[in-house]
Amino acid sequence: MRRGLELAALGPAVGDHARVGAVLLSPDGDVLAEGWHKGAGTPHAEVDAMAKVDPERLRGATAVVTLEPCNHTGRTGPCALALLEAGVARVVYAIDDPGAEVHGGADRLRAGGVDVVSGVLADQAESFLERWLLSVRLGRPWVTVKWASSLDGRAAAPDGTSKWITGAAARQHVHEQRAAHDAILVGTGTVLADDPSLTARGDAGELLADQPLAVVLGDRPVPADAAVRRHPRGLVTLPGHDLGASLAALRGYGVHSVFVEGGPTVASALIAAGLVDEYLVYVAPVLLGGPRVALGDLGVGSMPDRRRLDVLSTTALGPDLLVRARPQGDPHHRLPHEPSQQQHHHATPGSADGPTNDRSTT
Incomplete structure (x- = not known):
């Protein structure tokens, strides 16, 4: 998750998007790929990382993401669905997405049989995303x-x-x-x-x-x-x-x-x-x-x-x-x-x- 936050910081600091990073791990804990969100309209961090891996290697993998995978179709499709279709077995994220239209990715993943863990380094992720989070919440x-x-x-x-x-x-x-x-x-x-x-x-x-x-x-x-x-x-x-x-x-x-x-x-x-x-x-x-x-x-x-x-x-x-x-x-x-x-x-x-x-x- 610390590496995910480092990756998130590579994304543009301004713009209509959240800065998010993702790390994909094999069942043995090896890093398969890394990704981050490069701006509005570009693939989200999870999808950016998955695009760098042979689809067969994603089955049973763990995705570590700094923000709850989205459950919304906007300029890009829902990341929760992309993770399910890829056969990812476990998703670990830091904080819930506060957006009413976007929230729900964790529930969708759990309903699809994925092991979901939330709250990992939540304090650090809250601090990193404080401007974006406040604007969405208020x-x-x-x-x-x-x-x-x-x-x-x-x-x-x-x-x-x-x-x-x-x-x-x-x-x-x-x-x-x-x-x-x-x-x-x-x-x-x-x-x-x-x-x-x-x-x-x-x-x-x-x-x-x-x-x-x-x-x-x-x-x-x-x-x-x-x-x-x-x-x-x-x-x-x-x-x-x-x-x-x-x-x-x-x-x-x-x-x-x-x-x-x-x-x-x-x-x-x-x-x-x-x-x-x-x-x-x-x-x-x-x-x-x-x-x-x-x-x-x-x-x-x-x-x-x-x-x-x-x-x-x-x-x-x-x-x-x-x-x-x-x-x-x-x-x-x-x-x-x-x-x-x-x-x-x-x-x-x-x-x-x-x-x-x-x-x-x-």
């Missing part, structure tokens, strides 16, 4: 909120300038995080104020291979000549004032994770609504003072209402510091130290029209 993408600020919590100087609060290393890390999420989200205020491209770029300004889908929240129209309209992945606009509904609408685009760079208005609205799963805060060793704080009203009236976070890590990025944190006590999240671990859509999102104060959204 019906909305994983939300990472990012901001950059001075040491005294300001996202811009009093005159509004913010280019650049952080250094080159921190800004490049932001671009890598964009590429590691399915979508990047800002409010229309950010688009109107900064005209960002919302692309993921390398050190020399080149486009990275993985580009997040550009998403703009808010009622004000995106200008026809806005840079974001030339985004290589296209643009999704979500007007309205229901953040939860907006995030749910993104699941229809195959979005399992969202990177939020929309400035204080968007970030504060998401935090106040309890819709943030992880925070990336880039802190620069400078003092700015003044009114341009990184966050606005969070619905915290007094200290008992404060929003507690668990800090997962602190990382030096040149002169700057990256703080990675998550909401404390959220049952949908497991911390690393815990043992279990081109389209336009008009939906209804949150009040997200405010401008950004950090030009790293460019």
Whole structure:
């Protein structure tokens, strides 16, 4: 199973799919083949592995898979049926598939006489697939909120300038995080104020291979000549004032994770609504003072209402510091130290029209 998780990590980190690995063993315990899911529409890990073996050698074999074999016909057929037809005698997997349409592979296998074992390295598999699992279970993408600020919590100087609060290393890390999420989200205020491209770029300004889908929240129209309209992945606009509904609408685009760079208005609205799963805060060793704080009203009236976070890590990025944190006590999240671990859509999102104060959204 550990090898299966290593194989799963070879699959693409973004996209409308789960990253799954599989190892096929002979009745004597020898490795027959390995496989992993290479992206939406490609063979699932079990089928990928079976395709590498003489069908006769599959009879009586054991399949070790990091996720319950699917019981669903979509872009590919059900893996549970493929395992049954191949004559596999035993299937060992880590965690159940939470998808209502996909779940049931284990029951189908048992009904077909296959010995099924579940829960092997379940904690590690949960941690590995946490973004995808949360999005399927909650019906909305994983939300990472990012901001950059001075040491005294300001996202811009009093005159509004913010280019650049952080250094080159921190800004490049932001671009890598964009590429590691399915979508990047800002409010229309950010688009109107900064005209960002919302692309993921390398050190020399080149486009990275993985580009997040550009998403703009808010009622004000995106200008026809806005840079974001030339985004290589296209643009999704979500007007309205229901953040939860907006995030749910993104699941229809195959979005399992969202990177939020929309400035204080968007970030504060998401935090106040309890819709943030992880925070990336880039802190620069400078003092700015003044009114341009990184966050606005969070619905915290007094200290008992404060929003507690668990800090997962602190990382030096040149002169700057990256703080990675998550909401404390959220049952949908497991911390690393815990043992279990081109389209336009008009939906209804949150009040997200405010401008950004950090030009790293460019």
